[in-house]
Amino acid sequence: SQQGEEDPQALSIQEGENATMNCSYKTSINNLQWYRQNSGRGLVHLILIRSNEREKHSGRLRVTLDTSKKSSSLLITASRAADTASYFCATAPSGGYQKVTFGTGTKLQVIP
Amino acid sequence: DTGVSQDPRHKITKRGQNVTFRCDPISEHNRLYWYRQTLGQGPEFLTYFQNEAQLEKSRLLSDRFSAERPKGSFSTLEIQRTEQGDSAMYLCASSFGAGNEKLFFGSGTQLSVL
Numbered sequence: 001s002q003q004g005e006e007d008p009q010a011l012s013i014q015e016g017e018n019a020t021m022n023c024s025y026k027t028s029i030n031n032l033q034w035y036r037q038n039s040g041r042g043l044v045h046l047i048l049i050r051s052n053e054r055e056k057h058s059g060r061l062r063v064t065l066d067t068s069k070k071s072s073s074l075l076i077t078a079s080r081a082a083d084t085a086s087y088f089c090a091t092a093p094s095g096g097y098q099k100v101t102f103g104t105g106t107k108l109q110v111i112p
Numbered sequence: 113d114t115g116v117s118q119d120p121r122h123k124i125t126k127r128g129q130n131v132t133f134r135c136d137p138i139s140e141h142n143r144l145y146w147y148r149q150t151l152g153q154g155p156e157f158l159t160y161f162q163n164e165a166q167l168e169k170s171r172l173l174s175d176r177f178s179a180e181r182p183k184g185s186f187s188t189l190e191i192q193r194t195e196q197g198d199s200a201m202y203l204c205a206s207s208f209g210a211g212n213e214k215l216f217f218g219s220g221t222q223l224s225v226l
Contacts, residue, residue, distance in 0.1 A: 004154075033214060033215075035215075035217075040201075040222075041219055041220070042116075042203060042205075042217035042218050042219045042220050043155065043203070043205075043215070043217045044217070045214040045215060045216070048213070048214050088154050088155070090215075092213075099145070099157050099160055099167075099168055100145065100157075100215060101157050102147070102154040102155045102156075102157075103154050104153065104154045105152075105153070105154045107152075
């Protein structure tokens with residue numbers, strides 16, 4: 001079962017523009033993570049934000065977390081063609097040993 | 113650190129056959145996850161281990177699926193009597209610590225059931 005839902009399902013932008021993806025989830029979390037997946041490959045971890053954090057940056061990535069709305073957003077600034085991939089949010093529920101579950105993903109296409 | 117490796121990369125089998133996949137996690141990682149992913153979907157949780165203990169198995173999995181992690185090192189995922197609906201990418205991931213930390217994924221095993 002999927003815990004999170006990403007929005008939009010697909011996004012197409014020009015190189016140099018910013019890309020914003022949103023994630024909504026259902027249960028209380030310990031942390032929320034974003035992953036990237038190039039076609040036919042495994043997932044690569046991008047950034048982790050804990051439940052007591054509101055914003056986090058890593059290079060061209062900015063993640064926000066609103067636990068009251070159970071939502072997160074991933075912003076990629078100054079996009080490049082190499083950013084073309086699918087992006088997934090993943091949540092680690094709070095309370096002991098809990099599995100990490102993934103959302104449905106946003107497919108990003110950056111046009112050179 | 114050689115990363116998470118999965119074997120084989122591709123598997124084509126006939127309906128009704130049994131298949132087994134192997135995952136070698138990063139050596140010091142104590143958690144190991146199996147996920148299944150179909151085209152256009154996010155990874156779907158199958159099962160996970162803390163060392164050699166299997167902590168949870170998805171209720172969506174039938175009894176045809178079984179996973180092991182002997183001695184808390186590599187893991188195997190077996191599917192018995194495969195069905196066409198089992199065709200998917202099977203992903204393995206590992207992590208270190210008390211859990212809920214970032215996952216390191218292998219490249220996956222693409223299963224095609226004919």
